[in-house]
Amino acid sequence: MSDVARAAGVSPMTVSYTYNRPERVSADSRDKVLRTAAELGYAGPDPSARSLRYGATRTLGVVLGEHLTYAFDDPQAVRFLAGVAEVCAERGYGLLIVPTGTGDEDPERVVSAAVDAYIVWTTTDDDPVLAAACSTRRPVVVHGGPEREGTTLVGIDNRGAARAVGAEVFATARRPAVLSFPVDRRRDTFVRPGVDPDTVAYPVTRDRLAGYRDAALDLGVDWSEVPVGVCRTNDAAEARAVMGRLLAAAPDVDAVAAMSDQLALGALRAGGPVRVSGWDDADVAREHGLTSVAQSLREQGAACAAAALGDPVADHRDAWRVVRRASTGG
């Protein structure tokens, strides 16, 4: 910039004004500045220097944690990002995907991201990446959970929703089962009866599991006998395999509550139980006549972005509903 100023025969301030307050500079100077800038290949103020000076970056950071590696394969995560991106574009904020998901350096990378606030995608209570975001004292909005002091939480009442859809899918069932997301960051795949919600590290998964248990108890079912199939990823093919193992262990299972439509689809394809419910009410749920918990991840993404930018947060706890379809007896 000082180069341009020198070459144009003006002070650096005139150059700065030319870019930031063109109206405060005479047309002559402005033209001269812009012309010499073009000649010198100067494209305007340096963004980093500007951020340093302003103390703000006009950028929102999205932390997907280890989920980043497959976030773009998860239609729900994509919807969420679409909501974030929408608000960012409207307000002129950049959307920075923080490069996590590959190991120990994740917290450092979070801390050293040049952003004004963080949006953290559903994670565990003990995720170091969340701690890192909080340690920066920049605003942190968490989607789903965990709830943490000093952060804003955006998400639905997963327990209540699970209980409601559980009541639907388990009704008339003699042997209910559950298809679940991972219980901790190790993401093991396994099948075990009566998984205790309190041992689950992801609040969202914990709450949904607890809600399904509520529904089972409401129907007089002994939770300790309810098989729970845990899937590493939100993927129909894997769910199908897990469902196969689940049915091998408990062939009389006749109803499955799944934590996503993808998992539910896997259950359907495994060809076992009569009644199945999903979650998210994606296109695939409609196509397969799947009873599901409808929620708008896109809207929640937008809400997270707005909250991160300091807007008052709308409460999303009740922003869900059960959509009944043929898969639970229509």
Added chain:
Amino acid sequence: MSDVARAAGVSPMTVSYTYNRPERVSADSRDKVLRTAAELGYAGPDPSARSLRYGATRTLGVVLGEHLTYAFDDPQAVRFLAGVAEVCAERGYGLLIVPTGTGDEDPERVVSAAVDAYIVWTTTDDDPVLAAACSTRRPVVVHGGPEREGTTLVGIDNRGAARAVGAEVFATARRPAVLSFPVDRRRDTFVRPGVDPDTVAYPVTRDRLAGYRDAALDLGVDWSEVPVGVCRTNDAAEARAVMGRLLAAAPDVDAVAAMSDQLALGALRAGGPVRVSGWDDADVAREHGLTSVAQSLREQGAACAAAALGDPVADHRDAWRVVRRASTGG
């Protein structure tokens, strides 16, 4: 940082070293620094200041232009982003979605993005957003097109691929037609015979159209009589409507070459022609037995990111193939 230095009774450099080269600082000083940092709520060096000092941001900018508004609804764009994100995560680079898509300010926003290089998603020859990226003198990688001096282009030979799939779908057809992406940034929807490829502003669309024309000419078909349906977005529902208009104007159409699987799906649903081909070979193509041009957008995304970071670029021109399925007679 100087606060921490003062409080810890050391110089700022010791604090800096503590974070950047811990091994060069005695364990004592390091502990003291980290402890007082924790007390003062100092979370480490400021990223903006660091970027300014280093002259690099360790961030890649992705410019989706006006496409941003629906990029996350386009499965192919999402695939592409997944590839970019993968490389970014591996190398510890942030992935910044530049907030464009809402109007005149787009170029400014591009210029003032704190990134080391740009990846620009397929656009028109005259897109000001591309010009803005180039004006910064930072490396620019363009996906699809246009080709421009000083930028790197990653993409397949669209014309060759279109000619090949056109030969397949138009073979035995008496009245071929085309379903196309928009011809310019106004994104009008219309149906018109013999659209001249040279009038199309998007190089990718232009090349595909030219390739379809090649295929038609190869079969002795008069291009000026080939109806072309142009769709605003990459959406099956819209394609279906456009296909309806196309069939109303030319009821004898019996083969449609579509520029995406989504558009092809719309053509199928419109219930008209016998033969249909798509593009991208997405899941939906497999499910519907759709002949399609297979290419890996994910891989191309990864290639763009690698190129933006200075890696030598692999040539992707021939990284496509026609997958024949039932929709063109098996």
Added chain:
DNA sequence: CTGTTAGCGCCTTCAG
């Protein structure tokens, strides 16, 4: 192993 000096590029403040 630790401190000093200098400056990355910009813009707010205050004078002309």
Added chain:
DNA sequence: CTGAAGGCGCTAACAG
């Protein structure tokens, strides 16, 4: 309408 001074927070280079 334009300019001079100062500092945002950091670290390379060079002492000590």
